[in-house]
Amino acid sequence: MTVEITRPDAPDAFVAVRDLRVHFPTEDGLVRSVDGLSFRLDRGRTLGIVGESGSGKSVTSLAVLGLHNRRTARISGEIWLDGEELVAAPPERVRALRGKKMAMIFQDPLSSMHPYYTVGAQIVEAYRIHNDVSRKVARKHAIEMLGRVGIPQPARRVDDYPHQFSGGMRQRAMIAMALSCDPELLIADEPTTALDVTVQAQILDLIRDLQRDFDTAVIVITHDLGVVAELADDVLVMYAGRAVEYGGADDLFERPEHPYAWGLLGSMPRLDREPAERLLPIRGTPPSLINVPPGCAFHPRCAYCELTGGLSTTEVPPLTETAGGHLVACHLAPEKRREIWENDVRPTLESR
Amino acid sequence: MLRFIVRRLLLLIPVLWGLSVALFLWVRALPGSPAQALLGERATPEKIRQIEIALGLDQPLYVQYWRFLEKALRFDFGTSIQSSRPVVEEMGRRFPATIELGVTALLIAVLIGIPVGYFAARRHGTWLDQLSVSASLVGITIPVFFLAYMLRYVFANQLGWLPNTGRQEARMLDVEHPTGFYVLDAIVTGNGPALSDALLHLVLPAVTLATIPLAIIARITRAAVLDVLNEDYVRTAEAKGLTARTITRRHVLRNAMLPVSTTIGLQFGLLMSGAILTETAFAFEGVGKFVAQAIPSRDYATLQGFILVIAALFVLINLLVDISYGLIDPRVRVR
Known part of the structure; x- marks a missing residue:
């Protein structure tokens, strides 16, 4: 599978989001909920968007559906749906598409x-x-x-x-x-979060079955990596309004390269392990979206921040390809990341 | 639903009974007595005694209460001391006037208050919103009598557009009033001049009486609509691709009406107390003015009868509000 998201010409993907920015001016300052996000999605496939609260997942999905109040939100970038651009489209046109071509589960x-x-x-x-x-x-x-x-x-x-x-x-x-x-695009925003655990699996099964029958493109927004593992073909990990890692689900679960993704995996409870072991929470709290930390937004919480030689505190890491279709936004050298994952993080995750 | 209504109506019995006791005791707790009020400075102990015996006030309280209750059940509230007419007859003359005034005021308040509140919420944070909020604040705080005399001064005395006081012009005195509702009477008898006369006389008192309820309804509507606009189901309606108009009509207004209808029900009590001031300021012969006068003259029969009927109306109107809940919200219906 190849992931091409930076090509500037008209997209061939069914859904293509390019450099999406959703900002909310408030009295306290500009809230950058989504700040330069790009991804693509084909028919019949599922994209999982993961991240903590406030990472911009839901804001992204509402932007795709055109549900932000134009008076309070500033939206720029491009959202292509089946060859039609939606950010600049008249609201009436987007309304006509809503519910018909793209629909949402809350x-x-x-x-x-x-x-x-x-x-x-x-x-x-x-x-x-x-x-x-x-x-x-x-x-x-x-x-x-x-x-x-x-x-x-x-x-x-x-x-x-x-x-x-x-x-x-x-x-x-x-x-x-x-x-x-x-609809040809279905966005499910935390579709199982409010449900009993026993019901969650049924709903996930249902979404998967329906997707197969209708050949729908699905975006699943969740903080639950279990849901992503269950449904997604591709995964986009968001942090502070940006993509920090993007790739196939296998890549993300087998070879995650961003320290934040490691943190997410570490904080996922595992039922097949001894309950006495502790989870590995990500230290600190999600950043303010008004004063996003300079450089890599994750650096104040990152255990490997020192290894970048100060780069992560000054420069925003670009989302770059590390292997076929696997993109990571991190200042650590790819070899270094793989080394840390293989020798340090993975053994810890598997031993607990 | 029917069971609910019957149960609520049955509940009316203990409510009214309790109220009748409280009312009976309160009226008698007022300092002085009807006899004293009647006789004024010429009162001598003998004369007072005479009148008290005539009115039955020499009997023990429980006997007096029993007599009152027994008659009240037959809808007989005795004779008014101030007018020497049966209280029920006074009711027949005065309730139509006040109801006509109150309904007109409520119509003004609802027909203006709800749209103002709605548009303020839709334009939340704009100057239009702020204007409506400050205007409603003025409406709530302005003293009723001050507003009444200002309106009379400007529209009656200075501009001469509207009549100053009363319910009708002197030349209309021979007009027939089968129901006592002057507007209704004029329509029923097809009397055009009487209709316009009755309506013109209603304008200033009704506007005065409507001011506070209008301001409150506008505020409540605004708050309720703002609340509903933030609800998840409104977002769902948008996600379905509904037009803004359909969302307003089907998804927002119906929900916002719940707190608004509660407010309207409670406004009735406010209208009654407002009517005392308004009717006095406009020499409008209604319930408010009559009851207000009954207090200094210790008119026990009038106070007991009128307040009991007003309370019953209040309870009934709030029952209607509760029924409307069931019509609006299916979750209430199921219970």
């Missing part, structure tokens, strides 16, 4: 569904915006979709309100709503 299905309308009515509403059909036809379609996402007795449940559904069923209904217009 984190908390209870608060994301309208409490006063039945589940069926909400799916019907989503379907009828983009399809000129009668209420009756749309309702039939809604029942079909509910059945499709595994809700038992869909013809009866279609008239229930969201609060009458269980958490897992609600997320299924949410997925049914998102998929009702057969």
Whole structure:
């Protein structure tokens, strides 16, 4: 697999994001939530975007859907969807694409569904915006979709309100709503975070099955590497609004090169290990997005910062290719990174 | 839903009973007595005694209460001391006037307050928003009587556009009033001049009475809409590709109406207390003015009867608000 993201001409990828910047001017200063992000995604594939809270994952997804308030957000860069650029497109055009060509599943299905309308009515509403059909036809379609996402007795449940559904069923209904217009791009923002562990796996299975059936491009946004391991073909690791590592899922789990990615792997609980062992948390807290640390934004928390000879405190590391399609933004020499991973980090992770 | 309504109506019985006891005791706790108020300076102990016996005030309290309750259940509240007419007859004359005034005021408050609050929220942080917030602050704090006399001075005395006081012109005195609601009467009898006369007389008092509720409704609407606009389900509606207009109509306003309808229900009490000042300032013969006068004249029968009926209306209106909750929010319905 090759990842070409810096080419300046019109993209051949289904989704291509180039140098995306989303800034919010506030009284305290400019919040750089996303600051120069690029990635691409083809049909039928899944991109996992991982990072801590405030790393810019959700802001990115909302930017793709054009859901930022134009009065409060400053957005620049390019977002290409199937050959159409969205950042400069008129809002009305982006609205017409929303829900039809690209759809979104949100984190908390209870608060994301309208409490006063039945589940069926909400799916019907989503379907009828983009399809000129009668209420009756749309309702039939809604029942079909509910059945499709595994809700038992869909013809009866279609008239229930969201609060009458269980958490897992609600997320299924949410997925049914998102998929009702057969979107080509599906963005799932923390789709399992609000759910019971037992239900999480079912929802992930469902998303994977539906993706295969509909040949959808999927972006999964999560802080849970387990979800990424389960679903993603490619992984983008974000830190402070930038990509710090980007590559195939195998590369990222087998040969991660960025110290932040090591930290994420280290803080992932493993059920197959002795519970007495401690996790390896990343020290410190995510940085302020108003005063992003100079140089590499991760350097105040990085255990290997000294090894760059001060470079990481002054210069922003560019995202560069380290091996076929595997990109890393780190001042450490690639050989050095691999050495640390093989001799230092990996043994620690595997021994705990 | 029906069970809910019946249960709430049954609940009205203990509420009103408790209120009748409290009211009965409060009225009698006022210093002085009706006899003293009636006789004034000419009062002698014998005369006071005479009138107290005539009014039944010489009986023990529980006997007096029992008589009051027994009659009240037959909707007989005795005779008003200030007007020497049955209290029920006074109610029939005065409640229509106040209800007409209150409903007009509430209509003004709702029809202006909700749109103002909504647009302020939509333009949150702009000068339009700030203007509406400061204007509503002025509306809440302005003293009712001051506003009343200012309006009278400008629109009646100086400009002469609107009548100064009262419910109708003297030349309308022979107009028939089958219901006591002058606007309704004029419409029913097809009397054009009487209709315009009644409406013109309503303008200034209704605007005065509407000011505070309008300001409060505008503020509550603004806050409620701002709240709803930040809800996840509004973002979902946007993500579906709904147009801004549909989102407003179907997803925002309906939710924002919940706190607004609560406020409107509670405003009723405020309207009643506001009506006392407004009716006095405009010499508008309604409930407020009559009850206010009943206090210095220790008109026990009037106070007991009117306040009880006002309280019952208050409870009923808030029951309507609770029913509207169920209509708006399915989660309330299921319970």
